[in-house]
Amino acid sequence: MRLHSAPKSGNGYKVRLLLGLMDKSVEVIDYNTKGGETHSPEFLRRVNPDGKVPVLELDDGTMLPESGAIMLLLAGETPYLPNDHVQRAQIFRWMFFEQYSLLPNLARPRLWRMWEVEMTEVREVQLAEIFKQGYRALGVMERHLEGHEFFVGGRPTVADVALYAYPRVCDEGGYRLGDYPNVRAWLERIEDLPGYVLPPGQG
Ligand SMILES: N[C@@H](CCC(=O)N[C@@H](CS)C(=O)NCC(=O)O)C(=O)O
Numbered sequence: 718m719r720l721h722s723a724p725k726s727g728n729g730y731k732v733r734l735l736l737g738l739m740d741k742s743v744e745v746i747d748y749n750t751k752g753g754e755t756h757s758p759e760f761l762r763r764v765n766p767d768g769k770v771p772v773l774e775l776d777d778g779t780m781l782p783e784s785g786a787i788m789l790l791l792a793g794e795t796p797y798l799p800n801d802h803v804q805r806a807q808i809f810r811w812m813f814f815e816q817y818s819l820l821p822n823l824a825r826p827r828l829w830r831m832w833e834v835e836m837t838e839v840r841e842v843q844l845a846e847i848f849k850q851g852y853r854a855l856g857v858m859e860r861h862l863e864g865h866e867f868f869v870g871g872r873p874t875v876a877d878v879a880l881y882a883y884p885r886v887c888d889e890g891g892y893r894l895g896d897y898p899n900v901r902a903w904l905e906r907i908e909d910l911p912g913y914v915l916p917p918g919q920g
Contacts, residue, residue, distance in 0.1 A: 718743045720787075721764055721772040721780075723750045725831060725917045727824060727882045728784040729771040735788050735878045737914035739795060743773075751832055785812045788875045797875050807869045811876035814857070815883075822851030823883035826890030848892070855884065855897050862899035866906060873910060881907050886916050 720743050722729030729745075736742055748754040748770060756768040765772045765782040772780050773787040781787055792798035799805065825847050834840070858880065861868065868876040884894070885904055894901050907913065914920065 718776060719774040720745045721748065721774060722746070722770045723748050723755075726750065726770055727820075727827075727886060727917070728769075730914075730917050731784045731878055731882045732771050732773070732787050732791070734882065734914045735791055735797065735875065737912040738873070738878070738910055739791070739797065740912050741791070785816065785875075785879060788812075788878060792875045796872065797878070799870055799874065801870070804870045804874075808874050808876040811868050812879045814854075815879045818850070818854040818857070819880065820883055822847050822854060823887045823890065823892065826851075826892070827883075827886060828890075830890055851887070851892060855892075855894070855900060858884070858903075859897045859899045862903050867903070873907065877903075877907060882916070 720729070720732055722732070722745055724747050733745070748760070750770065754760065755765070755770055761768055764774075764780055767782060769782065771784050771787060772782045773790065774780055781790060789798060794800075798808065826844060828834075829836070829840070829844075836844070865871075867873050868880060881904065884900060885907075887894070894904075
């Protein structure tokens with residue numbers, strides 16, 4: 718198997734973190750997303766028509782895009798994806814929440830800073846709304862973690878791995894987690910897990 722990714726990709730990091738926690742490794746092929754490498758005709762045709770990483774290339778050449786789908790495949794029968802149907806549904810619930818409510822709001826300010834995007838008046842207005850929605854999503858996590866060590870079933874699952882990546886690096890976009898003590902304690906619990914892998918640019 719090979720992982721098509723990008724050095725600073727938070728979604729690629731989710732997959733690398735899960736692999737580390739499961740004591741597995743795969744070959745990684747990195748692309749320059751800022752330079753548009755994932756939109757070349759070759760990449761769109763052969764790797765992912767959506768022009769994004771991560772993509773897991775299986776041994777038979779099958780390409781599997783989307784970090785969530787990749788993690789569900791890799792977690793397979795391990796404790797990172799319990800068999801219990803209700804627990805599984807809760808895991809999916811948190812992964813969908815991450816993709817819709819959390820990721821876009823936490824990733825965008827980081828990306829704009831990383832790519833040195835010009836902050837026009839329009840973008841400043843957008844940024845204020847993004848922070849509002851991002852802090853709202855962090856609040857949902859903060860309240861759930863009141864009395865829960867991990868998101869589902871009292872032990873780490875793919876839901877935690879999916880939810881971890883962007884809050885861990887959100888300070889790079891200007892977020893501050895001072896008002897989210899449960900989130901900060903949970904981030905530290907993840908960091909204490911055997912096989913933990915540092916986020917992009919920190920390892
Ligand atoms: N829903 C996708 C999002 C993938 C995504 O947005 N990837 C970014 C890197 S983190 C990317 O490839 N961006 C390049 C582009 O969109 O051109 C996932 O979870 O894998």
